[in-house]
Amino acid sequence: MGSRLRSAVVPVGSGISEADFKEVFNKIKPATFTTRQAFLNQVSELNNQLVNPNKDWNSKASLLVELRSLAKCVAPDALEWLAENSNTWERCLIEGPKELRSTLNKEYCMTICLFTMLLGPRMIRQVELMFQNLMNLIQNSAKIMSLSGSVTSEFIAKYVEHPKVITLLAGYVTNKAHQIRKNVVNMLLIILQNWSNEHLNQNIKTIKEIVRSGLCDADTQVRAASRSLYSAFNEKYPELANEIFETLDASRQRALAGERSAASSTHSVAHENGSMGFQNRLPHSAHSGYLANRSRSDVNFRRPGFSALRSKMSTVDAPRSHSPPLVTPQKRRNGVGLPSATPNIRPLAHSVKATPSATPKPMLRSTAPASAKAAPTARPGLLRSAGSDVNGRKPESTLRNPSACRSPPYSSHAEPNTASSAVLRPAIWGTSKYMRPNIAPPKVNHKVNPAPFNGNNTHSLDFTDARTNPVAQPSLADKLQRIMEQLGPGNVDYSQPAKTIEVVKEFQQIILSNSLSGEEIDKHYNAFFYFTTQLLRETAAPNTLKVAVLETFRDLLNKEPVIIDQKIELILFRLLECQDHGDAMLTRACEECCTVIVKYTSVQRCVSLLMPVIGNSDSSAMSIAAALKLLKYKVNETDLEGAKYLLNETKERINDAYTHTDSVVRRAVVIYFVALSEHLGVETLRPHLSVGVFKLLEVYREKMSRPNRSR
Incomplete structure (x- = not known):
C-alpha cells in the first residue's frame, strides 16, 4: 500500500x-x-x-x-x-x-x-x-x-508608520472572526510601542475607540489582549485612558484594576518599600481610580466621648428617649371616669423642678426675634434647666425623679436657625394602656395674629402659597444631564422602547430649536455617540428605537458639522453594517446619516474609509452597495480633479465588485461609473472598464438622457 x-x-x-x-x-x-x-x-x-x-x-x-x-x-x-x-x-x-x-x-x-x-x-x-x-x-x-x-x-x-494603517485597523474591529479582532489589538499594541506621538495624535480618537471596543469584546482572548493594549495606552495617554475606564461597567473595571495600577507611574515598584508585602504597599502608593473609590469599613461613626458620658450615668433610672409620656392615675369621678394623664407641659426657663398640676394647661411658646437663635425644643416628659444647651450635656430633671440627672439623647441634626413662631399647643391627655397618646407634630411657619392690612404694608405681603406654587422649570443644562443619564449604560430597556424613544425625541427637539451652544454639544456629544454606536450593535434593540436615534444623530451632525471628524471611522462602519433588507425605514435612516458624514469629509478620506468595505469579502451585499452609493454621492459633489482621483484609486476594486453574486452590488457599480462619466466622459472610462460594465454604462446613460414621458 x-x-x-x-x-x-x-x-x-x-x-x-x-x-x-x-x-x-x-x-x-x-x-x-x-x-x-x-x-x-x-x-x-x-x-x-x-x-x-x-x-x-x-x-x-x-x-x-x-x-x-x-x-x-x-x-x-x-x-x-x-x-x-x-x-x-x-x-x-x-x-x-x-x-x-x-x-x-x-x-x-x-x-x-x-x-x-x-x-x-x-x-x-x-x-x-x-x-x-x-x-x-x-x-x-x-x-x-x-x-x-x-x-x-x-x-x-x-x-x-503611516496614519492610514490605523484607519485600516478600524475597519476590522467588528469582524466576525475573533482571531482577526485579536490581531487588530496586537497590531495596535505594536503601533503604540514603536510609533512617534506625531502620527499617533492624528488618529488618537480612532485608537481610543479600538481600545474601548476591545475591552468590551465578547471573546476572552480579545479582552485579555486589549487589557495589555490598555496598559500601553495608559502610559502614553493617561487622561484618555481614564475616560475609557469611566465608560466601562463594573466588571470590566475590575478586570482592568490590576493593569491600571501596574501602568501608573506612581505605583511603580521603585517607589515602594521592598520589605513590605503587596497587601501592605497599597497605602503607601497612589491608588487607582477604581481602588480609591472603594468603601472603607474602618470608619467610626460613633460620637467621640458619648459612650463615656453614658457609662458615667448608667446607674440613673431614667426613661428612654422614645418612651411615651408618663401617666399618673387619679381618682375616679363618680366611679366612671377614665384615668387622666399628666399634661404634656413644657418646662419654664427659670424652673429646675416641677410637679404635675391637677388640671392641664396649654402653654404658649414665645416668639424669639428674627436675629436671635431659636431655643431648642424640649422633648415631652423632660424638664430643662436654665442655660442648658442641646449640644452641651447638662443634667436635666424628669417628672418621675426630678432630682435625678441624665444625658439627653444625641441628635445629629442641628437646630434650625430661623425664629420659632408662637404656637398654641394643646395639652395631651392620657389614654388607656391600649391606646397611643395623641402626640401631634408642632405646626411651624404660620403667623399668629398677623398685622391688619391697612394699605401701607403691601410690600410685606407674600401672595404665593406653598400648596399652589408651581414647580420651577429645569434649566437646559439639567434637561441635557437628565437625558444623557437616561440614555446611559444599563438604563435602556429594549423590551419597552417607548420611554427611550420619548427621551430621544426630546433631545431632537432641543437640537432643532437651536438652543444648544457649541460648548454644550462638545460636552454631551461623546455620551450620545457612545449610546448610538452601542445601540447599532445590539441585535435585541428594536428598529423603531434605532430609527429615532439615527434621525436625532443626523440632526446633531447637521447642527455642528465640526464634530463629524471625531470617531468618524467607527460610526461609519456601524452604519454600513446596520443596513437591513427587511426594514426600509432603518436603511433610509442609515443612508441619511452616512450622507451627512460623507458630505463634510474629504475625497481622500472617503476613499480610505469606504474601499476596505467594498473589497472585503466578509461585508454584506447591502453594506457594499451602501458604500458604493456614498462614493457616487461624493462624485456628484466633487470637481474634475476629485473625479480623476476617485477613478485612479477605486477602479480596480470596484471592477472586482462587479463579480459579486448579488445584483444590488452590480447595479451600484454601474451607477457609480455613470456618475464618473458625467465628469470625465465615456471615452475616458472605456480603457478601465470591462466590456460588460461599459455596455451597461452606455445603457444607463441613454436611459438618463431620455425625457420623462407623460402618462
Whole structure:
C-alpha cells in the first residue's frame, strides 16, 4: 500500500516569528546591478512569473528567494528604484497571500516583511491593497499560514508608520472572526510601542475607540489582549485612558484594576518599600481610580466621648428617649371616669423642678426675634434647666425623679436657625394602656395674629402659597444631564422602547430649536455617540428605537458639522453594517446619516474609509452597495480633479465588485461609473472598464438622457 500524504503538525514557534524572519534576511546574498534599467527589468520579469497561475509552486518559492536578493541589492539607489517603480513588483506581493500552499504562502509573507523593513512608510499603498488578504490569513486553519499572516501584520505595524494603517485597523474591529479582532489589538499594541506621538495624535480618537471596543469584546482572548493594549495606552495617554475606564461597567473595571495600577507611574515598584508585602504597599502608593473609590469599613461613626458620658450615668433610672409620656392615675369621678394623664407641659426657663398640676394647661411658646437663635425644643416628659444647651450635656430633671440627672439623647441634626413662631399647643391627655397618646407634630411657619392690612404694608405681603406654587422649570443644562443619564449604560430597556424613544425625541427637539451652544454639544456629544454606536450593535434593540436615534444623530451632525471628524471611522462602519433588507425605514435612516458624514469629509478620506468595505469579502451585499452609493454621492459633489482621483484609486476594486453574486452590488457599480462619466466622459472610462460594465454604462446613460414621458 502506498503511503498517505499527511500534513505535518507545525509547532507554534517553528521558524515563524519576527526573529526567525530576520535571521533569514541576514543570510540573503545581495544581488549586484550597475544600471537601473537592468535592475527593473529583472524585477519585472520575476513579477510576471510569480503571477503566472501555471507556474509550479516550488519554482515560485525559488523566484521569491531571488526577489528578496534583488531587494537587498548592493546598488546605492536600489531602494529608490523599487519605491519609484512599484508597479514592477507589487502585484505578486498583493496576490501572494491568496496562495493555498502553506509553504509558498510563508515565502510570500517573508518577502512582504522584507519589503516593509526596507521601504517603511513608502509601502503604504501596497499595504492597503493586500491588507484584506493578510487578514484572511489570520483565521486560516493551517498553522503555518495563520502564523505567517500574524508575523507579517507585526512587521507592517512596526515599520509602516503611516496614519492610514490605523484607519485600516478600524475597519476590522467588528469582524466576525475573533482571531482577526485579536490581531487588530496586537497590531495596535505594536503601533503604540514603536510609533512617534506625531502620527499617533492624528488618529488618537480612532485608537481610543479600538481600545474601548476591545475591552468590551465578547471573546476572552480579545479582552485579555486589549487589557495589555490598555496598559500601553495608559502610559502614553493617561487622561484618555481614564475616560475609557469611566465608560466601562463594573466588571470590566475590575478586570482592568490590576493593569491600571501596574501602568501608573506612581505605583511603580521603585517607589515602594521592598520589605513590605503587596497587601501592605497599597497605602503607601497612589491608588487607582477604581481602588480609591472603594468603601472603607474602618470608619467610626460613633460620637467621640458619648459612650463615656453614658457609662458615667448608667446607674440613673431614667426613661428612654422614645418612651411615651408618663401617666399618673387619679381618682375616679363618680366611679366612671377614665384615668387622666399628666399634661404634656413644657418646662419654664427659670424652673429646675416641677410637679404635675391637677388640671392641664396649654402653654404658649414665645416668639424669639428674627436675629436671635431659636431655643431648642424640649422633648415631652423632660424638664430643662436654665442655660442648658442641646449640644452641651447638662443634667436635666424628669417628672418621675426630678432630682435625678441624665444625658439627653444625641441628635445629629442641628437646630434650625430661623425664629420659632408662637404656637398654641394643646395639652395631651392620657389614654388607656391600649391606646397611643395623641402626640401631634408642632405646626411651624404660620403667623399668629398677623398685622391688619391697612394699605401701607403691601410690600410685606407674600401672595404665593406653598400648596399652589408651581414647580420651577429645569434649566437646559439639567434637561441635557437628565437625558444623557437616561440614555446611559444599563438604563435602556429594549423590551419597552417607548420611554427611550420619548427621551430621544426630546433631545431632537432641543437640537432643532437651536438652543444648544457649541460648548454644550462638545460636552454631551461623546455620551450620545457612545449610546448610538452601542445601540447599532445590539441585535435585541428594536428598529423603531434605532430609527429615532439615527434621525436625532443626523440632526446633531447637521447642527455642528465640526464634530463629524471625531470617531468618524467607527460610526461609519456601524452604519454600513446596520443596513437591513427587511426594514426600509432603518436603511433610509442609515443612508441619511452616512450622507451627512460623507458630505463634510474629504475625497481622500472617503476613499480610505469606504474601499476596505467594498473589497472585503466578509461585508454584506447591502453594506457594499451602501458604500458604493456614498462614493457616487461624493462624485456628484466633487470637481474634475476629485473625479480623476476617485477613478485612479477605486477602479480596480470596484471592477472586482462587479463579480459579486448579488445584483444590488452590480447595479451600484454601474451607477457609480455613470456618475464618473458625467465628469470625465465615456471615452475616458472605456480603457478601465470591462466590456460588460461599459455596455451597461452606455445603457444607463441613454436611459438618463431620455425625457420623462407623460402618462
